[in-house]
Amino acid sequence: FPNRVKSWKQGLKIKRNAGWKRINHDLHNSLAFYSLFFLLLMGLTGPQWSFEWYRTGMQKTLRTYKEKPVNKGTAVKEEPQIASVDHSRPVLSIADYMGIADKALHYTGNYSISIPGTTDEVAAVSKTRIGFFAPAASDRVSIDKYSGEVTRKDIFREKPFNERVAGSIKAIHVGTVYGSFTKWIYFFVCLIATSLPVTGTLIWVNKLKKKRKRAVAFNVRKVQYA
Template sequence: MKSKTSWKKVRKVFNDIHLWMGIAAGLILFVVCLTGTIYTFRTEIEEFIERDKFFVEIPENGKKLSSDEVLEIAQAEFPGQNISSLSVPANAKRPYTVSIRKEGERRGTNYLINPYTGDVLGDTSTSSSEFFMVMFRLHRWLMLDTSIGRPIVGWATIIFVLLTITGMVIWFPQKVKAWRNGLKIKWSANWKRINHDLHNALGFYSCIFLLVMGLTGLQWSFDWYRTGLYNVLGVDRSRRAPQEEQKPEVSYEGQQALSLDATLAKATEVLDYDGNYRITIPAADASSIAINKAKVGFFAPSGTDNITINRYTGAVEEKAIFSEKPFNERVGSSIKALHMGYVFGTFSKILYFITCLIATSLPVTGTIIWVNKLKKKAARKKGKLKGRYVEQPSALKTA
């Protein structure tokens, strides 16, 4: 009996912590989880709304312009502006993407170009982009000033992690035989029991994903957390100043550099799988070119493979294959993908979407449980008072 009493006391402590933390941060967590749910499939929704921009028709001859010709079109369309990269998709129905970055800009603007006709289809923003930016700002800093909103969301996320941990402790029943009750929803019961089961069972099934979301999301709220996270992983995230390119021993003066398509063909010899290419456009006097490739498909991992190729000889000078990196480096470079859900392509995004829906429901079902308990306590208290009130007049009559 002592062990049972001890467990009940421990469980009550965790239950009280879970309750009051949930009350304190419930509304904020509801907003953060709801906006995260909506934001999960932002890209797919935007591409569906403006399909004519993000998908092109393949002509009968199926002949594409060369990558160099696409660059020439972009340079003519945006004279005097720096083209930082060219993205070549694996899907033949997708347009090429050219990133144009003005001097002083941290991030460029992406423009879509039809690889068959050379038509500039516009930038990647859509009629729904502003809506999703509102969702993003609500998710990250509640539409407040970032110096105020970020720490509020950050501390709410810390509470979210603690709620997940305390919820897991509360879920574990005293008897192993009773575990089955915590894994199912009794749809034949009354609505109060169904609400309790929804909170209990769905919270258990999603707890691992919720922990991953919370622990990865904190890095955008607190610098100290981000530093500590990468220190624990043993990953160096310091931004090093770019080193000047060493002059090759062999001079390439007077030689013609390989075309971009020829360079991509060399890259495909090393990275022989279906994937999307992104070419970083080098300076005119650079002898090498950096290319990265990401796999495509329903279960496609988020990691990219990077290679550097000599522009004149086609020789591979550097190679960094994601799957060959140490585990800690793979995790460190996948933090954003782990938080947003695309770590294993569309498959993991679907799982994250469902998990986010559950996370959005937990503050609601939890509040209903709390209100029902308050009503139950009030009813008991009222019943006791009523009993005392009935006894008093009978005592007077006897007297």
């Protein structure tokens, strides 16, 4: 067992003072091993946008699946009633929403504001952190558009683990889950994945050459003994 561990460790290192064939072999094995985890994350999260059964299975695995309501019969559409707008009550400005969000969420970040319509009285402000290691997940506050009162506050890190994973599927797939840090990691991992067919083909060609040399040497020996 210790010998196996030693051989595994040697297989995960690149022998820089060796010939190009050995370096190519080491690059193929070691870089593939180090990038395997991130390639698995990309591969496991990608199919959910193409296959509904896969998306449903992932949601059920994470216990975030919600059944879609089934419409029984033909629903009669009612004409929407236009609510009267009270112009006497001042509506908050964009700067007001940002200021209220800053008081509720004490960090510097980017904003995404959903302005309420005439019938809605609550605006939604999403805020994401900025920085090299900033997570892609956003916190959200709901603000009354007249009084400026925060009616609801959703903090991402306070959610259960399964909901955090479910809400980060896209970020995990594209590599933005921890900002620029994971973007650079995914960039190099994708470069490695692109190089694997090239290094693998070189290994295969070299093995074919070795087999041909052995076959020629074996035939020469046969002729000599004959």
